[in-house]
Amino acid sequence: MALLEALFLQSGYNAALVAIGAALLGFSAGSAGSFLFLRKRALVSDAVAHATLPGVALAFIVMVTLGGDGRNLFGLLLGSAVTAGLGLLAIEWISRRTRLSEDAAIGAVLGVFFGFGVVLLTVIQTMSSGRQAGLESFLLGSTAGMLFQDALVIAGGGLFSVLVIWLLKRPMTLVSFHADYAASLGYNVRQIDLAIMGLVMAATVVGLKIVGLILIVAMLIIPSVTARFWTNRSGRLVWIAGALGGVAGYLGAALSASVPDLPTGPIIVLVAAALFTLSLLFAPARGVFAAAIRHRRFQARVHRRQGLLALAAQHPIREGYTLRLLAREGLVRADGVPTLDGRAEAAKVVRDEERWTIARRIHQDIGLSGQYDGLTPIEEVFTPDEIAEFDRRLGAPEAV
Amino acid sequence: MGAEFVQFSLTPMLIGVLAAIACALPGNFLILRRQALIGDAISHVVLPGIVVAFLITGVVATLPMLVGAAGAALLAVVLIEGVRRLGGIEPGAAMGVVFTTMFAAGVLILEQSDTSSVHLDVEHALMGNLESLVWFRADGWGSLFDPVALASLPEELPRMALACALTIALTLIFWRWLKISTFDEAFARAMGIPVRAVGFGLVTVAAIAAVAAFDAVGSIIVISMFICPPAAARLMTNSLSHQVLWSVAFATLSAVAGFALAGYGPLWLGAVNAVSAAGMIATVSGVILALACVFGPHARRLGEAAANSN
Numbered sequence: 001m002a003l004l005e006a007l008f009l010q011s012g013y014n015a016a017l018v019a020i021g022a023a024l025l026g027f028s029a030g031s032a033g034s035f036l037f038l039r040k041r042a043l044v045s046d047a048v049a050h051a052t053l054p055g056v057a058l059a060f061i062v063m064v065t066l067g068g069d070g071r072n073l074f075g076l077l078l079g080s081a082v083t084a085g086l087g088l089l090a091i092e093w094i095s096r097r098t099r100l101s102e103d104a105a106i107g108a109v110l111g112v113f114f115g116f117g118v119v120l121l122t123v124i125q126t127m128s129s130g131r132q133a134g135l136e137s138f139l140l141g142s143t144a145g146m147l148f149q150d151a152l153v154i155a156g157g158g159l160f161s162v163l164v165i166w167l168l169k170r171p172m173t174l175v176s177f178h179a180d181y182a183a184s185l186g187y188n189v190r191q192i193d194l195a196i197m198g199l200v201m202a203a204t205v206v207g208l209k210i211v212g213l214i215l216i217v218a219m220l221i222i223p224s225v226t227a228r229f230w231t232n233r234s235g236r237l238v239w240i241a242g243a244l245g246g247v248a249g250y251l252g253a254a255l256s257a258s259v260p261d262l263p264t265g266p267i268i269v270l271v272a273a274a275l276f277t278l279s280l281l282f283a284p285a286r287g288v289f290a291a292a293i294r295h296r297r298f299q300a301r302v303h304r305r306q307g308l309l310a311l312a313a314q315h316p317i318r319e320g321y322t323l324r325l326l327a328r329e330g331l332v333r334a335d336g337v338p339t340l341d342g343r344a345e346a347a348k349v350v351r352d353e354e355r356w357t358i359a360r361r362i363h364q365d366i367g368l369s370g371q372y373d374g375l376t377p378i379e380e381v382f383t384p385d386e387i388a389e390f391d392r393r394l395g396a397p398e399a400v
Numbered sequence: 401m402g403a404e405f406v407q408f409s410l411t412p413m414l415i416g417v418l419a420a421i422a423c424a425l426p427g428n429f430l431i432l433r434r435q436a437l438i439g440d441a442i443s444h445v446v447l448p449g450i451v452v453a454f455l456i457t458g459v460v461a462t463l464p465m466l467v468g469a470a471g472a473a474l475l476a477v478v479l480i481e482g483v484r485r486l487g488g489i490e491p492g493a494a495m496g497v498v499f500t501t502m503f504a505a506g507v508l509i510l511e512q513s514d515t516s517s518v519h520l521d522v523e524h525a526l527m528g529n530l531e532s533l534v535w536f537r538a539d540g541w542g543s544l545f546d547p548v549a550l551a552s553l554p555e556e557l558p559r560m561a562l563a564c565a566l567t568i569a570l571t572l573i574f575w576r577w578l579k580i581s582t583f584d585e586a587f588a589r590a591m592g593i594p595v596r597a598v599g600f601g602l603v604t605v606a607a608i609a610a611v612a613a614f615d616a617v618g619s620i621i622v623i624s625m626f627i628c629p630p631a632a633a634r635l636m637t638n639s640l641s642h643q644v645l646w647s648v649a650f651a652t653l654s655a656v657a658g659f660a661l662a663g664y665g666p667l668w669l670g671a672v673n674a675v676s677a678a679g680m681i682a683t684v685s686g687v688i689l690a691l692a693c694v695f696g697p698h699a700r701r702l703g704e705a706a707a708n709s710n
Contacts, residue, residue: 037493040490040492040493041492042490042492042493042496043437043440043492043493043495043496045496046437046440046496093693094693097693097699097700098635098693098696098699098700098701099634099635099698099699099700099701100431100631100634100635100693101431101434101436103431103434103435103436103437103492104431104434104436104627104631106436106437107431107436107437107439107440107623107626107627108624108627108628108631108686108689110440110623111440111620111623111624111625111626111627111628111682111685111686112624112628112682112683112685112686112689113686114620114623114679114682115620115621115624115678115679115680115681115682115683115685115686116679116682116683116686117679118526118527118620118676118678118679118682119662119675119676119679119680119683121676121679122673122674122675122676122679123666123675126673139526140507214444214500214503215500215503215504215507217496217500218496218497218500218501218504220496221493221496221497221500222496222497222500222501224493225487225489225493225494225496225497228487228489229487261511261512262508262511262512263507263508263511265504265507266504266505266507266508266511267504267508269500269501269504270501270504270505270508273497273500273501273504276497276501280483280486280487286487286488288486288487
C-alpha cells in the first residue's frame with residue numbers, strides 16, 4: 001500500500017520531489033551513458049564521478065571563506081563540475097601524451113582525485129568545527145530533506161542533457177561507432193568526444209545529490225548495457241536506455257520512500273540491476289534463455305537430419321536423443337524401426353541431399369549454394385522450377 | 401624522531417609502505433595487461449564481502465572479514481566474466497555493472513542491518529584508519545627489542561607484512577611466466593605456460609593484496625597504489641625488472657611522504673589538525689605520476705618520441 005502511494009506520488013511532498021528528480025536523473029544518465037557504452041569507454045564515468053569529490057569540498061571551502069552558506073547545492077555542483085572536468089582532461093592528456101593506456105589513466109585519476117578529495121574533507125571537518133558540513137552525503141547520496149530548489153537544479157540539468165542529446169545525436173552516434181569514419185566525414189571527433197563527456201559530467205554532477213558519486217556510475221552504465229539486449233539500433237538504444245534509467249530512478253525512489261531505512265541511491269541501483277538481470281535472462285533475441293532455446297532447436301534439427309540419413313542408409317540408430325526426437329514425430333517406432341512416414345521423410349532428406357549436390361555443381365556462386373549447411377530446406381533457397389530441373393538431372397527418386 | 405615518532409608514526413608508516421608495495425607489485429602486470437581497473441572493481445566489492453561476513457559471524461574479527469572480502473572479490477571476477485560472455489558485453493561495461501551492483505547491495509545491507517554498534521561503515525571502508533594504528537606500548541626505539549612491547553604491535557602490521565611477503569615471493573617465483581604471458585600470450589601458450597591460470601593467479605594475488613590492505617588503509621590507497629606507482633615506473637624505463645623496482649620505490653616514497661605530509665604538513669601551515677593520511681598518500685602518488693608524465697625519460701610512445709625529436 002505504501003508502495004502504491006509512493007508510486008502515485010501520494011507519500012508527501014518530499015517523496016514526490018525525490019521520485020520525479022530520480023526519474024529525470026535516471027533518464028538523462030541512462031541516455032548520456034549509452035554513448036559512452038557504444039564508445040567502449042564506460043569506465044571513464046567512474047573516474048569522472050570520483051573526481052567530483054575534491055570539487056565539492058573546494059567549493060564548500062571557497063563559499064565558507066567568502067562568508068556564504070557552504071551548503072548551497074548549486075555552488076557545490078559547480079565546484080564538482082570543475083574538478084570532474086579537470087579529471088577528464090587529465091585522462092585525455094595522460095592517454096594522449098604518454099604511452100599509458102586509457103584504463104591506467106582512468107584508474108590513476110580516479111584514485112588520486114578521490115584521495116585528494118578525502119584530504120579536503122578532513123580539512124573541512126577541522127575547519128568549521130561544530131558545523132557538520134554533511135558533505136559525506138555526496139558519497140552515497142541523500143534525499144532526506146531535499147529542497148524544491150535542489151529538485152529544480154536536477155530537473156534543469158536533466159532537461160539540458162536531453163536537449164543536447166537530441167541535437168547532437170547523429171554526430172555522437174557516428175563517433176561512438178566509428179571515429180575514423182566520422183573524422184573522414186569532416187566531424188571534429190575530439191570536440192564530439194568532449195561533448196559526450198560533458199553530458200556524462202552533467203549527469204554525474206546532477207546525480208550527486210540523489211545517488212552519490214560512488215553509485216552514479218551505475219546509472220550511467222547499467223541502463224545502456226540493459227538496453228543493448230533489446231535493440232540493435234543505436235537510435236533506439238539511447239532512448240531505451242533513458243527510459244530504463246528513468247524507470248529505475250522512479251521505482252527506486254518510490255520503494256525507498258515506502259519502506260523505512262531504505263537508502264535511495266543503492267535501491268535505485270539495485271532496481272536498475274534487477275532490470276539488467278531480467279533482460280540478460282529473458283530478452284527475446286540476445287537473452288540467455290533465447291540463446292538456449294535457439295541452441296536446443298538447432299541441436300534438434302541436426303539430430304533429426306542425422307537420424308533420417310541413418311534410416312535411409314538402414315543403419316540402426318543407437319543415440320537416445322535422436323530416437324526420442326524421431327519417435328515423437330512418429331517417424332520411428334519404439335524399437336527404432338522406421339514407420340512409413342519415417343521412410344518417406346528419410347527418402348526426402350536423401351533426395352534433398354542429392355539435389356544440393358547438383359545445385360552446387362550448377363550454381364558455383366557462393367550466394368545461393370553457399371547457404372548449404374545441411375539444415376536449410378532446399379525449398380527455401382531455390383524456386384520450384386529450379387528444383388524440378390535438379391530432379392530432371394537426378395532421375396526418379398528412390399524409395400527407402 | 402624520538403619516542404613519540406615510534407609510538408605514533410612508525411607503525412602506521414610501515415603499514416602504509418607494506419600496503420603500497422603489496423598493491424604496486426601486481427599492479428605492474430595489471431597495467432601492462434590493460435586490466436588496471438580490476439583493482440578498482442575489487443576494492444569496491446570488498447565492502448559487501450565484509451558486511452556479509454559480519455552478518456554471518458556477528459563479530460568484527462579479522463579472519464571472517466578477510467574470507468568474506470576474498471569471497472566477494474572472487475564472486476565479482478566470476479560474475480564479470482559471466483556477464484561478459486553470456487551477454488556479449490565489453491569487459492569495461494561488464495565490470496561497471498557488476499561492481500556497482502555489488503557495492504549498492506553492500507551499502508543496502510549495511511544500512512538495513514544493525515551495525516551501528518560496531519565500527520563498520522562506508523566511510524571507514526573508503527578511507528581506512530591508518531592514523532589509528534599506533535603502537536601504544538612503545539616508548540622509544542628501544543621498544544623494537546622489547547618483547548613485551550612488540551607483542552602489542554597493531555595486528556595489522558604482521559598481517560600486512562605477510563601479504564607483502566607473499567606478493568613479493570609469488571612475483572619472484574612466477575617472474576618468467578608472468579613476464580612472457582604478459583608480453584606475448586601466444587608465445588607463452590606455445591611454450592606450454594598455463595596462460596589462463598597465470599592470469600587468474602595474478603587477479604587472485606591482486607585481490608589478496610587489496611583485501612589485506614583495505615582493512616588497514618582503506619580502498620583509496622588500494623586503488624591508487626595499484627595504478628599510480630607502476631604507471632609512473634612504466635614511464636621511467638623500458639625494462640620490466642627496472643619498472644618493478646621503480647614502482648616499489650615510488651610506492652614507498654608515496655607512503656612515507658604522504659604520511660609525513662598528512663601528519664606534519666598542516667602543522668607547518670599553521671593548522672592544528674592532521675589531514676587524512678590515506679588521502680594524502682594517494683595524492684602524493686598522483687603528483688609522482690604527473691611528474692613522471694612530464695619528465696619521464698620513456699613517457700611517450702616509441703614512434704612519437706622519434707617523430708618529435710626530428
